[in-house]
Amino acid sequence: MRIELASAPGSPERPNEDWTATALPASGGGGTLVLLDGVTPPRGDDGCAHSVPWFTARLGGSLVELSGSRRDLTLTEILAESIRRTADTHRTLCDLSHVRTPQATVVVVRWDGEEIEHLVLSDSVLLFESPDGTVRALLDDRLDRLPPGSLATEAIADSQVRNKEGGFFTAAADPGVAVRAVTGRTPLTEVRAVAALTDGASRWTEMFHEGDWAACLAVLHKEGTQGLIDRVRALEDADTERAHLRRGKTHDDATAVYVVL
DSSP states (O other), rough: OOEEEEEESSSSOOOEEEEEEEEETTTTSOOEEEEEEEEOOOOSSSSOOOOHHHHHHHHHHHHHHHHOOOTTHHHHHHHHHHHHHHHHTTTSSSSTTTTTSEEEEEEEEESSEEEEEEEEEOOOOOEETTTTTTTEEEEGGGGGSSTTTTTHHHHHHHHTTTTEEEEEEEBBBGGGGEEEGGEEOOOOOOEEEEEEEETTTHHHTTTTOOSOHHHHHHHHHHHHHHHHHHHHHHHHOOOTTTOOOOOOOOOOOOOEEEEEE
8 A cells, every 4th residue: 555645835924724644553454544625714803713723633633533443433423523522622712603613625535445435525626546547536516516606705605605505515613514525435446546635736637727637646646746736836836827826826735645555
C-alpha cells in the first residue's frame, strides 16, 4: 500500500484551514482516510470564539479515531458522533446556532479486506480508480444544482441555501447533517487507487479544465500530490487576466491525498 498526501495554504498570511489524516490499524489490514476543507467565514462575527483550524482539527481527529476503531458504526453514524463531540467542546462558550459557526466539507474513506466505504459531504472530491483504469468521481453535487444567483453574495447564500433544504450542507454543529452525506460501499477488488482533493486542489480539473478526473489521477500517480498542487499554483499565477479566476481567491488552501491499495 502507498499513501501520499500534501497540503499548501492559499496564503502565507492565513492559516491553512484544510485538514487531513490517514490511519492504518495495528493488525495491518485495512485503513481510513479523512479530508476536511474548513469554510472561511466572512469578516465579522460568526458567533464562535474559535478558529476554523481549531474546528477542523477536532472534527478530523474524532473522525479518524472513530473510523479507525469503531467498525460497528457506519460512516454516517461516525460523522454524526464526531460533529456532536466537537460541538460539545464549545457549545457553552459559543453560539452554535449562528449560520457561520465553524464548518467544513468532509470526505471519509474506510477499507478492509473485503470492501471500501465512502462518505462525501459538500464539494471536496473523491476519486476511485478501478483495476482497468476507469476513474469514478464520487461527488456531492448540490452546489452545482443550486438555483441561479444563490451564491451571488455571502448574505444570500447564508439566508437561502447554506445548510438548508434545497441548498447545500456542511459539517457544522448539527449532527443531523450526517444523513445528507453521499455514502456507499464498493467491493475492494473493484478499486486499486483512491484520491481525495479539497476544491483548492481539484481546480486543475474543475476550474482550469486541464484534464478530466482520469487525467487528474494520472498526474497524482506520476507526479505525486505535491506535483498536482504545484500545477494548480502555476495555473493560478499565470491567470493574470482572471479568465478562470473570475470569483473567489487567487490561491485557495489545497490538499490532496492519494492511496494505492
